[in-house]
Each structure stands twice: as C-alpha cells, then as structure tokens.
Amino acid sequence: MIKKEKQYTIGTDIGGTKMNAVLFDGKRVVADYQLATPKDTLDHFMVMLKALLEPLEEKARENKTRIKGIGVGVAGVIDYEKNIMLNSPNISIINGVKLVEELEKITDLPIKLDNDANCFIRAESLIGAGKGYNNNYGFIIGTGIGGGWWINGEVYRGSHGGAGEPGEMIIDYQEEVGLEEAYHKLTQNNPAQLAEETYRGDVLGQKAFEEVGQYFGIAFANIVNLIDPEIFIIGGGVVEASDLFLAQSKKIMIKHIDSEESAKKIKVIKGKLGANAGAIGAAMLIT
DSSP states (O other), X not given: OOOOOOEEEEEEEEOSSEEEEEEEOSSSEEEEEEEEOOOSOXXXXXXXXXXXXXXXXXXXXXXXXXXXXXXXXXXXXXXXXXXXXXXXXXXXXXXTOBHHHHHHTTOSSOEEEEEHHHHHHHHHHHHSTTTTOXXXXXEEESSSEEEEEEETTEEEOOSSSOOSOGGGOEEETTTTEEHHXXXXXXXXXXXXXXXXXXXXXXHHHHHHHHHHHHHHHHHHHHHHHHHOOSEEEEESGGGGGGGGTHHHHHHHHHHTSSOHHHHXXXXXXXXXXXXGHHHHHXXXXXX
C-alpha cells in the first residue's frame, strides 16, 4: 500500500482592518500569521500579502511538507469568472483588480478566490458551529457587515456572485439607509472602542449597541423570511462584544418573523473557530 503524501494548504482572510493567514493540514491549523491591511496603494498591498504568506511557506519547508495551493477570502463582491474584485467597500485599492493574476506574480502556487464571509461559513459549516446542519447563514460583524449562505453542502453565490450580502439591506426605508451604513454611524466607525467604553458604563454606548441590536434583529428576520435557515453563525472582530447586542437582536428577530413558533427554533450562536475561521474556509477552497 502506497502511503499518501501529506500536504498543506494556505488560507488567507483579507478584511478591512487586518489580513490573517493559516497553514492548514485539512483538519487543524499548523501555523498562523497576521498583518494589518494596507489601504494606500496596490503595490504596498501586494508586498504585505507576500510578507503574510512567507512565514507559512517557511514553516511548510521546515516540516518538509508540500503546499498544494492558496485560498484567498476577501471582503467584497467578486466576478468569479474573471477573478476580479468588483467592489470591496473597505479596501478600495483592489476594486477592479484581477487579484488571482496579481497573486500569481508573487507565488507559483495555484490560487482560488472567494468572498470572506463565504469562507467563514464554509469552515464553520464543515468543522465548526454549523457542523451537522444543512441550511446555515454566516453573519460577519467586523470593519463592515458581511454574510454567506451554506445550503445543501455548498456556499450559494447567486447568479452574479453577490448573494448573501446583508450589509446592503435597507433597514430604514424612509432615509434609504443600509445596514452597514447604519452600523458605521452608530459605532462611529470604531466598534471596538465603543464596546470598551460601553463596558466601562458609558450610557450613550449602551444605547448605540441597543440600536445596533435592533437593526441586526430586523436583518435576521428579513433573512429568515426569505431563506428560513436552521442556524445563524456570528463571526468577525465585534463578536467578542456580542453580549452588548445579541440578546436584543434575537428578541427583535422573533418579533418580525411570520411564524413565532418557527422563529424560536432558529439558533443564533457565535462561531467555534475564532479569528481563524475565514482563513480556514479559504484554505478549504483548495481540494
């Protein structure tokens, strides 16, 4: 019997604030690395992306294990046929860029590209909080708002690659304000600082997060009324402060779902894979 060669994959999760990468053996993270996301020029972005990958490539060499490819998860809407970033709201320097082509200039490994929230829900559905469920919605709360839908064993991307984007959902129709815009205004573009102030007893922060919870609850209800998921899995950097708004979100969600009995069965929980979830899901793009 021929022993199968052990191989690694690299997954990168590129968000509006930080870039995270993992070396993945198919079951566990062997090593990880993190850098800030550059937003000044594309050249700087690619230099930092190369710097993100190099320590993991070195680790694979130390372990005498081959890397079979790199999966890349990026916040934004992608043209999957042309591998072009159509719109990355928080990383505008890569809009219109053929990201796979640019990456191929700095590595000779196969590259696959996907939305970061799709990567998150892929990982959580296969080996995380959504394992055993068939209809899962991933809701990312970080620099922006992202989402991904896992249905019948795969991510649903829609006809044009833009499915599962709750950030654009209109939650104030009179002012035509989208969810992500409202989130930015309420958290003053710095949810981490606002959460810290709120934990210290800041009343305005408490009111802001209560309103954030209301808006998320409306978004959850809208998603339930459209696709009826079994479970919402919450991820992103702000998930650590979810006790400030998630109970309110669940309450509002139930209020706006057609069947209250069905609403009570829908779980809303935090992901199990932590900060590496998106990068793990990107690594899983390489099969």
